[in-house]
């Protein structure tokens with residue numbers, strides 16, 4: 159397979175890239191690692207006559223530990239996230255999640271921004287970032303605006319960005335004291351079939367906060383706050399309530415049609431992995 | 446299409462070319478440079494047959510613009526030939542029968558080379574995770590893991 163013809167542009171600032179993308183409109187695509195874009199172009203699914211290279215833009219690079227959390231530029235690769243000492247120290251589940259994505263080659267050049275902007279429903283980062291309460295900072299209509307992952311991703315292969323808009327990076331708040339985050343996934347094909355992530359907080363061994371995100375099965379990540387339902391629980395009481403909540407959630411979660419996995423199997427995985435993630439979250443938060 | 450100039454180091458040699466922006470790295474290497482050790486197979490970044498190293502990182506050359514090697518170092522399997530690493534790998538692959546048709550071998554060697562540069566003695570799990578993206582239809586992987594574990598100085602499968 160060959161690539162169709164296109165012009166390659168290399169602006170030297172986010173402003174320049176955004177301006178160029180605005181002028182070229184639907185004829186152009188932002189181009190980062192290209193692991194999705196070039197593939198889709200080879201297959202004739204995306205027909206852009208101009209690629210605007212974001213890789214050289216220093217503004218989109220870098221992982222920064224700041225008071226209260228971590229900033230990750232949209233142009234940071236999965237590989238950089240998995241091997242970042244800062245992220246390994248402050249948000250180990252994020253490093254762990256990144257190390258599970260795709261294969262070493264896709265991780266070496268595929269970026270977190272490209273993953274979120276492509277909005278493939280089978281995304282690991284979208285699910286974990288949702289559970290972590292991350293904020294996505296984008297340049298929209300020339301202004302810098304923040305969104306939750308659930309707001310940013312509107313549906314399969316659809317974000318709220320319009321031509322000229324760019325994702326700048328992701329702000330991830332540090333884990334609150336006494337809490338733990340867990341990301342679990344099940345993969346049969348290349349991309350995950352089910353992704354779940356839990357954030358559980360405890361005080362004196364009992365749950366005070368719980369959030370679950372479920373992705374890859376439905377058109378977009380589903381985030382549910384379970385703090386009310388699980389507050390004050392621990393041990394068997396927690397497990398029993400988690401099982402019944404997950405049965406309910408798995409039974410009602412919207413699924414994408416025409417998936418290789420049967421709906422029964424997908425619901426089964428959601429129930430199982432969701433319960434495991436919450437259990438592991440409680441366990442982690444207590445230690 | 447306006448041509449793009451790339452200046453890169455390919456297997457230690459300085460290369461300067463004017464190329465169309467839509468030229469894929471695999472086609473640049475195979476057709477322009479005659480480096481046919483890089484194999485084309487799945488074409489969708491899954492099988493690893495087209496793995497080459499760009500600045501020491503393994504990439505799928507089937508989905509990588511040749512224009513992006515500008516100011517970078519590229520290594521293909523041809524660049525490994527004659528190095529001590531290559532000699533040891535060849536010897537171990539033959540002894541463990543880790544090669545049959547050989548189509549996946551260049552990709553495996555480059556993935557292993559990148560791993561060797563990064564980890565002193567990778568654990569078996571690290572080795573498995575790094576190699577998970579290189580598909581082989583002949584060997585069943587066990588012999589490959591055994592051979593590479595030996596070369597990389599780690600605990601291999603029993």
Ligand SMILES: Cc1cc2nc3c(=O)[nH]c(=O)nc-3n(C[C@H](O)[C@H](O)[C@H](O)COP(=O)(O)OP(=O)(O)OC[C@H]3O[C@@H](n4cnc5c(N)ncnc54)[C@H](O)[C@@H]3O)c2cc1C
Pocket residue numbers: 187188189190191192193194195196197212232233258259260261264267268269270271272273274275276280281282283319323324325326348349350489490491
């Ligand atoms: C074989 C394979 C296996 C995979 N497995 C997994 C997996 O297990 N889990 C998982 O989560 N993902 C998986 N992926 C997806 C992978 O994470 C993405 O391919 C990668 O992160 C995309 O990043 P990129 O930089 O290559 O994006 P590109 O291909 O460069 O861009 C993707 C899209 O995003 C747009 N874009 C990129 N950056 C920006 C920006 N800053 N602002 C606005 N728009 C932008 C582009 O215009 C394009 O439409 C897999 C992909 C492959 C090919």
